[in-house]
Amino acid sequence: MSVAAHARPRPAPSPGPQRPRLRAATVGRYVALVVGATVMVLPFVYMLSTSFKSQTYVLTIPPQFVPHPATVANYTTAWGSHDFGRYFVNSLIVAFFTTVLSLLLSSMMAYGFARFGFRGKEVLYRLLLLGLMIPAMMLIIPQFVLAKYLGLLDSLAGLVVFYVAGSLPLNTFLLRGFFAAIPVELEQAMQVDGAGPWTRYRRLILPLAKPALATATIFTFLASWDEFAWSLTIISTPSKQTLPLAISLFHGQNSTLWGLVFAASMIAVLPVIAVFLIFQRHFVQGLTSGAVKG
Structure with missing residues (x-):
């Protein structure tokens, strides 16, 4: 057997x-x-x-x-007192222009770092990333001196300019990693048809980078909407104050009216929740792509 x-x-x-x-x-x-x-x-x-x-x-x-x-008396009182609506609009203006300008500049910088070779490319990229390692409070005095020299003190433009500058390192890091993951062959095919760098960036890279752009939008909007220290430093006119400053003053004037203070805080949270709900579908994919690649 x-x-x-x-x-x-x-x-x-x-x-x-x-x-x-x-x-x-x-x-x-x-x-x-x-x-x-x-x-x-x-x-x-x-x-x-x-x-x-x-x-x-x-x-x-x-x-x-x-x-x-x-x-709902707390909400009506909070919105109607201390010119709260003006502070809300100021924050919307600052956050909107900061987000748009930051995404435009950082996406162009990220595209250059991801697709083009030039002398000093890696050195410039690493110098840019140093901005992620410097605490924001250490830059208050140099920024104040620069803002005074440029005539940006006590203005919403002064907030936007420095918010954009502070958000560029992180956004460029996230977007560069995502752009580098897009197949080069797609750009080469467009290049054969005569498309230049600007056309490839606008018609190919940006549409394919929606997850990374959504992630950068959430981070930038949240950072500019909630920022307190820099706005407290340069804004002195009450009519130009943003929402974080208004809530802090509002809290000081009504320290025992917690229902009123929390109602004002809830109003301030609503735009952040709205932005996250709009872009959350792409948030995780864009965050992981930017963090792992590049």
């Missing part, structure tokens, strides 16, 4: 304790995610709830997450 006749199929190895361990690890991860999400969301939920409470019910113990009775 041949050896093959005596050969029998071996039984599959028993999973043993591996499956329960995998299930326990999965459950542990979900529990950790739920706990982390709860810790992150709970303060926001409490702020939202308090913004609909009258002052009498703000500091009740235990905390009341569902306001009863609910009121």
